[in-house]
Amino acid sequence: xxxxxxxxxxTAVCLLSVLVYRNVSTIPDIPGGTVILICGASSGIxxxxxxxxxxxxxxxxxxxxxxxxxxxxxxxxxxxxxxAVEIVPADFSDVAGSGVVVEKTLEKFGKxxxxxxxxxxxxxxxxxxxxxMHDPAFIEKIMKVNFLSHIEIxxxxxxxxxxxxxHIYVTSSTxxxxxxxxxxxxxCTSKHALNGFFYSLQQELLAKESSVSVTVxxxxxxxxPDIASVFENDxxxxxxxxxxxxxxARGMLDSYTTRPRTLTYPVFANVFMRLLWYFNPYFxxxxxxQNKPRxxxxxxxxxxxxxxxxxxxxxxxxxxxxxYQKDHQPSA
Numbered sequence: 001x002x003x004x005x006x007x008x009x010x011t012a013v014c015l016l017s018v019l020v021y022r023n024v025s026t027i028p029d030i031p032g033g034t035v036i037l038i039c040g041a042s043s044g045i046x047x048x049x050x051x052x053x054x055x056x057x058x059x060x061x062x063x064x065x066x067x068x069x070x071x072x073x074x075x076x077x078x079x080x081x082x083x084a085v086e087i088v089p090a091d092f093s094d095v096a097g098s099g100v101v102v103e104k105t106l107e108k109f110g111k112x113x114x115x116x117x118x119x120x121x122x123x124x125x126x127x128x129x130x131x132x133m134h135d136p137a138f139i140e141k142i143m144k145v146n147f148l149s150h151i152e153i154x155x156x157x158x159x160x161x162x163x164x165x166x167h168i169y170v171t172s173s174t175x176x177x178x179x180x181x182x183x184x185x186x187x188c189t190s191k192h193a194l195n196g197f198f199y200s201l202q203q204e205l206l207a208k209e210s211s212v213s214v215t216v217x218x219x220x221x222x223x224x225p226d227i228a229s230v231f232e233n234d235x236x237x238x239x240x241x242x243x244x245x246x247x248x249a250r251g252m253l254d255s256y257t258t259r260p261r262t263l264t265y266p267v268f269a270n271v272f273m274r275l276l277w278y279f280n281p282y283f284x285x286x287x288x289x290q291n292k293p294r295x296x297x298x299x300x301x302x303x304x305x306x307x308x309x310x311x312x313x314x315x316x317x318x319x320x321x322x323x324y325q326k327d328h329q330p331s332a
Contacts, residue, residue: 030256032057033083035109035164039092039101039153040119042069044224045171048249049116054082056253059109063088063101064119084108092119092149093141099156112160114256117153118171120190121145127185129305139186146190151197158212165211169255169263170198174220174270178277179284181291183308202261215255217263220270222248242266 036053040046042064050060054077062070062077062085070087077085086108088101105112121142127133154168161168175184176191195216202214221242243266251263264270277283292300293307 030056030058030114030253034058034113034256035061035105035111036114036116036256037061037063037101037105037112037157038116038118039063039090040117040171041073042066045219045222045245045248045252046116046118047073048245049118049252050077050082050085051080052246052249052253054078054080054085057081057083059083060085061088061101061105061108062086063090065089065091092145095144095148095152098149098152102153102156102160106160111164112157113164113166115154115157115161115166115168116171116252117150117168118252119145119149120171120187122184123186124183125308126183126301126305129308133186142186143190143193146187147193147197150194154198154201161212162210167256167259168198168212168214169217169252170194170214171217171219171252172198174218174273177218178273180273180287182288183291183304199261213259215260215263217248217252217255217265218270219243219248219263220266220273222265242269 030053034053034056036058038046038050038053038060041050041060041062046062046064050062050073053060060077060082062073064070067087067089070089074085074087086104088104090098090101092098102112102115123130123133123138123142125133132138150170157166157168160166172194173187173191174180175188176195179185179188198214198216202216205212205214223242223244248265251265255263276286280286288299291304293303296303
């Protein structure tokens with residue numbers, strides 16, 4: 001079998017498996033009153049997950065940096081049928097203090113069934129050109145938010161999840177497996193770290209026959225409002241390569257009952273990128289060409305740097321780094 005046929009065959013099998021799962025299998029509902037702690041619940045996928053869980057009658061604890069945004073989500077979740085909703089403003093760059101979200105959950109509900117680790121900062125820009133990203137304090141802050149706080153919260157939650165045979169969902173990314181864009185190197189780094197830790201934790205929990213299970217989400221491009229604004233002038237085939245917030249949140253909610261070890265969404269784009277990474281020796285060259293601005297010379301690196309500097313202020317307003325860059329604001 002030629003390599004081309006192998007890749008096409010593997011892709012077809014993956015897609016067929018997902019089609020059968022989504023259309024033949026029965027996904028059980030979550031019981032009303034299930035206690036779900038969602039970290040990163042003030043916008044995007046986390047917000048959508050809160051609404052879908054509310055419609056199932058879940059009790060929710062919503063954690064994020066912005067209290068104002070959490071209050072808005074809390075109000076809407078209650079309208080949609082949540083049993084009760086507690087909000088916990090939290091700065092996850094304070095790793096030692098991030099476990100407070102578990103403490104507040106237990107104070108309010110006395111138990112925890114489902115922990116969703118969905119929070120992240122998103123630094124964006126060509127690393128070598130973005131001098132503020134070279135600051136060890138900035139790198140440390142991104143790793144605290146995107147990686148170390150996840151470990152701290154999971155450790156605080158595990159004893160209580162044991163009591164409820166609970167579940168942990170971790171929002172990782174295709175960027176945690178495949179280097180799709182060199183302008184997202186620190187984000188890739190943090191997601192690779194998440195994968196290394198939580199896949200190992202999966203194995204350890206299985207080894208000790210724990211009642212707690214873990215799903216690591218391999219999410220690709222999800223069409224959130226922020227992402228839509230970034231690509232508003234680019235004719236990318238979003239219906240092919242991007243997933244919806246609704247679809248991502250549905251998979252995360254389903255994960256509580258089905259408990260897969262990995263949630264891949266959107267399926268086609270992610271499986272295709274994995275196959276290219278493992279079997280295409282010119283993957284880097286292909287990605288460089290894909291990310292090259294129209295009309296630019298060479299590999300388009302200088303044009304990408306210029307474009308990034310031009311859009312720094314706009315990106316900040318779009319919350320593309322979610323406030324964690326405030327002490328390291330780059331100059332255009």
